Amino acid sequence: MDIKRSYYEDIELFKSNTILVWSILFLVFLGILPWLVKAYHLLGMSIYILNLITINALVAIGLNILVGYTGQISMGHAGFFAIGAFTTVIFIVNWSFPLYIALPIAGFISSAFGFILGLPALRLKGPYLAIATLGFGMSITTIIKHMEFFGGRMGLQAPKLYLFGTPMKDIHYYYVIMIIAVLMVIGALKLIKTRVGRAFIAIRDSDIAAEAMGVNLTYYKTLSFAVSAFYTGIAGGLYALILGFINPEGFTMIMSIAFLAMVVVGGLGSIMGSIAGAALLTYLDIKLQVVQDIPAIGPALVAFSQKYMSMAGISNIAVIVYGLIMILIVLFEPLGIFGFWIRTKRYWKTWPF
Amino acid sequence: MLGQLIVSGLAVGACYSLLALAMVIIYKTSDVLNFAQGEMAMISTYVAFTLMESHHVPFQWAVILTFLFAILLGASFEFVFLRQAKEPTVLGLIIITLGFEMILMGFAGWKWGPDQRSLDFPVSNIETYNLFGLVMSKINFWTIVISLVLMFILFLFFRYTKVGVAMRATQQNQLAARVMGIRTKWILSFTWAISSMVGAVAGMLIAALGVLDPTMMMDPLLKSFASAVLGGMTSLPGTAVGGAMLGIIENLFGGYVSLAFKSVVAFAVIVLMLCIKPSGLLAKHYVKKV
Amino acid sequence: MLKKAFVSMALLMMVTFLMTTPGLAQKVRGVTDTEVLIGQTGPQTGPAALWGAVARGTGLYFKGINDEGGIHGRKVKYFLRDDGYQPAKTRAIATEFVEQMGIFGVVGCVGVGPGMAVRDYYTENKVLMVSFGCSGVTNWINPFNRYIFATYPLYVDEARGLTRYLFEQMKLTKVAVFYQNDDYGKQGLEGVEHYEKEKGLKLVASVSAEVTERDLSSHALKLKSSGAEAVVMWAMPTHAALLLAECAKIGYKPQWATSSTLSDSPVMMQITKGLWTGMILSYPIEPPDSNNPLMVKYRAWHQKYEPNERWGTFYYSGCVYAEPFVEGLKRAGRNLTPETFIKAMETLKDWRGGIGGPFTFTSTDHQGAKYVRYAQVQPDSTVKILTDWVRITK
Incomplete structure (x- = not known):
C-alpha cells in the first residue's frame, strides 16, 4: 500500500478510503467544534482562541x-x-x-x-x-x-x-x-x-x-x-x-520569533506539524499566565517567589516555561511534534515487536 | 554639530562592537548565532548590581565575581543545552538560543521585577572630557578604550596562543580537529565562557550608560548583530570597524536626514552591504565547496 | 459505508446542537448575593511590565475593601490576568472573563492598544470598563460609549495644561517636545501644539524616539541646537533617563516638564542619578508620602497585605482607578445591574472621595478626570505640590 506506482498516486490527496473517511469526519468535527467549545469550554478554550490558533x-x-x-x-x-x-x-x-x-x-x-x-x-x-x-x-x-x-x-x-x-x-x-x-x-x-x-x-x-x-x-x-x-x-x-x-x-520581533518557534516545535517540513505547533504554542502562550492558580504547584511557587524572587514578577514563570519547551523540543525531538507522531505511529504499527 | 555627531556615534558604536565581539567569538568557533547574548549580558549585569546593592561588595570584587558568574553561565549553557542537540541545524541552534533568551529574560523579570535600576559605576556618564569643543562622557571614552583593548587581546589570543589556534581549527573542521588531538568539546565550552564574559563587560557598560532593566539589551543586541554583519561575522577587527561605522552612520542620519527613521537605517545599511559584499567588510568571502 | 458515516455524523451533530442550548437564567452576569466579579488585565511580563504595578495596586485595594466588609454585603471577587501588552492575548482573556468566569466589569486594565482590541467585545457584552486603559488617549473615549468610564486626564489636555503652566507661571516661551513614538507620546505633542497655536507661538522643536531606541545622543543634540528654554517630555522612564544624561553631557539644561506617567520620582531620581531634580510634573493623585487619611489607610493595607511590593506611584495609582468603581457600586445599591451602575456613576459630581482629583461623570461625558495639580521634584526625591487642583479640560 505504501508503494506508489505513479506520480498521480503520489499527489492524490486521499490515498485510501480510510483517509477519506477520517478527513470527512475531521471536517465535520471542525464544523461542530465551536458548539462544543461554547458549551463545555474544554480546556478553557473559547472560539476566539480557536480562531487565533x-x-x-x-x-x-x-x-x-x-x-x-x-x-x-x-x-x-x-x-x-x-x-x-x-x-x-x-x-x-x-x-x-x-x-x-x-x-x-x-x-x-x-x-x-x-x-x-x-x-x-x-x-x-x-x-x-x-x-x-x-x-x-x-x-x-x-x-x-x-x-x-x-x-x-x-x-x-x-x-x-x-x-x-x-x-x-x-x-x-x-x-x-x-x-x-x-x-x-x-x-x-x-x-x-x-x-x-x-x-x-x-x-x-x-x-x-x-x-x-x-x-x-x-x-x-x-x-x-x-x-x-x-x-x-x-x-x-x-x-x-x-x-x-x-x-x-x-x-x-517577539511575534516573528513565536512564528518560527511554532514551525520548529511542530516539525520542519511538515504541514500537519505546523498546525500542531501553532495550536500548542498559541494555547500555552494564552493559558500559561496564572501559575499561582495551578493546584499544588501554585502555592509552592508563590512561597518560593516570596522568599527568593519577587512577587511582582511571578508571571514571568510562563515565559521561562515557554522558552524551556522550545529548547527541549529541539533537543529531544528534532522533528518536533511531527517526529513524535511518526514515532508513535511506527510504535503502534510494529507492536508488539 | 557634525563633529559632535561623529564623536557620539563612535561612543555608541563602541558598545555595539563590544557585544558584536562576544557574538563573533562564538560564531567563529561554533557557527552559532547567539540570540541569547544580550540576555546573558543582562543577567550578569544584574548579578553585579545585586552584589553591590544588596551585599555591599566593593566594585572591583563585584566585577570579578560577575566575570566568574558570566564564565560559568556561558560554559554551562553550552554544556547543558547546546551540547545535547543531536544533529543540530542552523535553525535548531538559533531556536535553542532564542529559548534560552526567553528563560533568562523571564528569570530576570521574576527575580528583580520590571523596575528600572541604576548600576553604580565608578565612571560617570555625565561628567565629560572636552577636546576642541567636542564632548564625550567619561564612560563613553572608557567604553571605546575597553572595546579596543579587548578586541586586540582577543585578536592576539586567537592568532598566537595554542588554545586560539585550536579554536580556529574547531571551526574549520571539528572532526579533523578532534583527530589532531584537540578536545573540541572543551574548546566550545571555553569559547562560550569567554564570549559570555565579554558580553558581561558590554552589559555593565550599557547599563551604566543608561538604566538596568530586563529589556535593556533588546536594541543593542540587534544593533550589534548589524555591526557584526557589517564588519564580517568571522572577523574580530571587523566588529570594531562595523560598530563604529554603524554608530556614526546612525547618528549622521539622525542628525541630518531624519530622526524618525534612525532606528531603521541600520538594517538598510546591512542589506545594502550584504548585497554588495555578502561576507562583510573585513571577512574573507568563503564559498562552500561541494 | 460512507453513507452510514454521514448519517451517523448528522445525528451526532443534531444531538450536540440540542445539548448546547441550555436555558440561561435571567440574572445579571457577575453579580450574586454575596459577590461581584471583577476582571483586570495588565502586563506583568514583557517590555511594558513596569505598568503591571498598577494592576497589582488595584488588587490591594479590593483586598482592603473586602476586609472592611465589602459593598452592600457583596465581596469583590477579583481576577488579575497578564496580557503581556499584546492585544491578541487581551482579547483571549476578555473572552475567558465574559464567557467562562462571567464578570460584571473590568477595572483599571493597562494599555490602550490592548484596550482598543476588546472595547467592542466588552460593549457588546455589556461589560463595564472603569478606568480601562489607565491612560488618557483620546481615541479611547471617542466615540462616546456608555460602558466606558475614564478616570485619567487626557494626555492632550495634560500636555496643554503643562505648557500653559510653563508659559504663565514660569514665563518660558521657547518650548520643545520630546516624545516617544506611539499613541501616548503623540498625544503629548498634540497638546503642546494646541497651546502654542492658541497663543500664536511656535514650537521650537519636536523630537521623537522609537520605544526600543537606546541611543539618544543625536536627539539631545537636536534639542540643544533648537535653543528651547523648556522641554516637555512625553516618554518612558528609560528614555527620560537616557535623554537627561545625554543633555547633561553636552551641557544643555532647559527646564524639564513631564506627564504624570513619570511621576515615580524616587525611581526616576535613582536612574537619572539626581538629574530629575527640578522636574515639573502634572500630578493627578496624592504624592506617596501624603497625609491624606485615605493614603494613610492604603499604606496600612500595603503593610498588611503586600509588604514586599514597593510603594511607588504606579502601584498605589491602582487604588485611584478602583475608587470611583467602588463608589459606583455603593451608590447603585443592592440592585446591581449594568444600568443601575451607569446611573449611579453618572451622579458623581466633583467627587473627592478618593486620592485622585475631582471626578465628574454625566450622561453625555464619561471622561471623569479633568483636574491635575502641578508639582516640582525636590533634591530628596519627594515632590512639592505647587498649585491647587487646576482644571485642564476646556
Whole structure:
C-alpha cells in the first residue's frame, strides 16, 4: 500500500478510503467544534482562541514552506503579517472593497514584498539571512508607524463586517477562517507534491546540486518567499478582523520569533506539524499566565517567589516555561511534534515487536 | 554639530562592537548565532548590581565575581543545552538560543521585577572630557578604550596562543580537529565562557550608560548583530570597524536626514552591504565547496 | 459505508446542537448575593511590565475593601490576568472573563492598544470598563460609549495644561517636545501644539524616539541646537533617563516638564542619578508620602497585605482607578445591574472621595478626570505640590 506506482498516486490527496473517511469526519468535527467549545469550554478554550490558533497555523504553514521546505530562514514574518493586516483593513475601510476581494489583494501585496525580500536572500545564507529578515520585520512596523495613511501610531480600527445583515461575531469568523484555512492547507499539501514543491526541497537539501539539475534558483527562492508571504498576508488580514484593532506596536520581533518557534516545535517540513505547533504554542502562550492558580504547584511557587524572587514578577514563570519547551523540543525531538507522531505511529504499527 | 555627531556615534558604536565581539567569538568557533547574548549580558549585569546593592561588595570584587558568574553561565549553557542537540541545524541552534533568551529574560523579570535600576559605576556618564569643543562622557571614552583593548587581546589570543589556534581549527573542521588531538568539546565550552564574559563587560557598560532593566539589551543586541554583519561575522577587527561605522552612520542620519527613521537605517545599511559584499567588510568571502 | 458515516455524523451533530442550548437564567452576569466579579488585565511580563504595578495596586485595594466588609454585603471577587501588552492575548482573556468566569466589569486594565482590541467585545457584552486603559488617549473615549468610564486626564489636555503652566507661571516661551513614538507620546505633542497655536507661538522643536531606541545622543543634540528654554517630555522612564544624561553631557539644561506617567520620582531620581531634580510634573493623585487619611489607610493595607511590593506611584495609582468603581457600586445599591451602575456613576459630581482629583461623570461625558495639580521634584526625591487642583479640560 505504501508503494506508489505513479506520480498521480503520489499527489492524490486521499490515498485510501480510510483517509477519506477520517478527513470527512475531521471536517465535520471542525464544523461542530465551536458548539462544543461554547458549551463545555474544554480546556478553557473559547472560539476566539480557536480562531487565533487557526490564523497562527496559517502563518506557520507559510513559514514552513520557506523554512522547512526551502531551507531559508526568516525572522521577519511579523512584517508580512502586519502588511496583510493593514492592507486588508485599508482596502475595506478606505476603498470599501468586500472582504473576499480585499483579502486576496492583501495576500498578493504581501507576497510582492516577499518577492522583494527574496532578492537579497539569493546571496545570503544562514545567519546573514536571519539578520536581514529580522531587519525587514523591524523596519516594516517602523515605516507603518510613520505614515499617517496607515493610521500612524494610533493604529487602525478594523471594519465591522456584516453577514446577511447581522454583525459578524467570533463564531461567524470561525467558519470564514476555517473555510479559508482548509483550502489553504490543501493548497499547501498539493504545492509540496508538485514540481514547485520538489524544487523547493531540492534547494533545501543542496542548492548547488539543485542548480546543477536545472532548478532555477532565482526563480524558486523568490517564489518560496512570495508563497510564504502570501500565506502570512492572508493570515494577517484575518487577524485584523478577529481582533478589531491593529496598531504597529502589535507586530513585534517577539511575534516573528513565536512564528518560527511554532514551525520548529511542530516539525520542519511538515504541514500537519505546523498546525500542531501553532495550536500548542498559541494555547500555552494564552493559558500559561496564572501559575499561582495551578493546584499544588501554585502555592509552592508563590512561597518560593516570596522568599527568593519577587512577587511582582511571578508571571514571568510562563515565559521561562515557554522558552524551556522550545529548547527541549529541539533537543529531544528534532522533528518536533511531527517526529513524535511518526514515532508513535511506527510504535503502534510494529507492536508488539 | 557634525563633529559632535561623529564623536557620539563612535561612543555608541563602541558598545555595539563590544557585544558584536562576544557574538563573533562564538560564531567563529561554533557557527552559532547567539540570540541569547544580550540576555546573558543582562543577567550578569544584574548579578553585579545585586552584589553591590544588596551585599555591599566593593566594585572591583563585584566585577570579578560577575566575570566568574558570566564564565560559568556561558560554559554551562553550552554544556547543558547546546551540547545535547543531536544533529543540530542552523535553525535548531538559533531556536535553542532564542529559548534560552526567553528563560533568562523571564528569570530576570521574576527575580528583580520590571523596575528600572541604576548600576553604580565608578565612571560617570555625565561628567565629560572636552577636546576642541567636542564632548564625550567619561564612560563613553572608557567604553571605546575597553572595546579596543579587548578586541586586540582577543585578536592576539586567537592568532598566537595554542588554545586560539585550536579554536580556529574547531571551526574549520571539528572532526579533523578532534583527530589532531584537540578536545573540541572543551574548546566550545571555553569559547562560550569567554564570549559570555565579554558580553558581561558590554552589559555593565550599557547599563551604566543608561538604566538596568530586563529589556535593556533588546536594541543593542540587534544593533550589534548589524555591526557584526557589517564588519564580517568571522572577523574580530571587523566588529570594531562595523560598530563604529554603524554608530556614526546612525547618528549622521539622525542628525541630518531624519530622526524618525534612525532606528531603521541600520538594517538598510546591512542589506545594502550584504548585497554588495555578502561576507562583510573585513571577512574573507568563503564559498562552500561541494 | 460512507453513507452510514454521514448519517451517523448528522445525528451526532443534531444531538450536540440540542445539548448546547441550555436555558440561561435571567440574572445579571457577575453579580450574586454575596459577590461581584471583577476582571483586570495588565502586563506583568514583557517590555511594558513596569505598568503591571498598577494592576497589582488595584488588587490591594479590593483586598482592603473586602476586609472592611465589602459593598452592600457583596465581596469583590477579583481576577488579575497578564496580557503581556499584546492585544491578541487581551482579547483571549476578555473572552475567558465574559464567557467562562462571567464578570460584571473590568477595572483599571493597562494599555490602550490592548484596550482598543476588546472595547467592542466588552460593549457588546455589556461589560463595564472603569478606568480601562489607565491612560488618557483620546481615541479611547471617542466615540462616546456608555460602558466606558475614564478616570485619567487626557494626555492632550495634560500636555496643554503643562505648557500653559510653563508659559504663565514660569514665563518660558521657547518650548520643545520630546516624545516617544506611539499613541501616548503623540498625544503629548498634540497638546503642546494646541497651546502654542492658541497663543500664536511656535514650537521650537519636536523630537521623537522609537520605544526600543537606546541611543539618544543625536536627539539631545537636536534639542540643544533648537535653543528651547523648556522641554516637555512625553516618554518612558528609560528614555527620560537616557535623554537627561545625554543633555547633561553636552551641557544643555532647559527646564524639564513631564506627564504624570513619570511621576515615580524616587525611581526616576535613582536612574537619572539626581538629574530629575527640578522636574515639573502634572500630578493627578496624592504624592506617596501624603497625609491624606485615605493614603494613610492604603499604606496600612500595603503593610498588611503586600509588604514586599514597593510603594511607588504606579502601584498605589491602582487604588485611584478602583475608587470611583467602588463608589459606583455603593451608590447603585443592592440592585446591581449594568444600568443601575451607569446611573449611579453618572451622579458623581466633583467627587473627592478618593486620592485622585475631582471626578465628574454625566450622561453625555464619561471622561471623569479633568483636574491635575502641578508639582516640582525636590533634591530628596519627594515632590512639592505647587498649585491647587487646576482644571485642564476646556
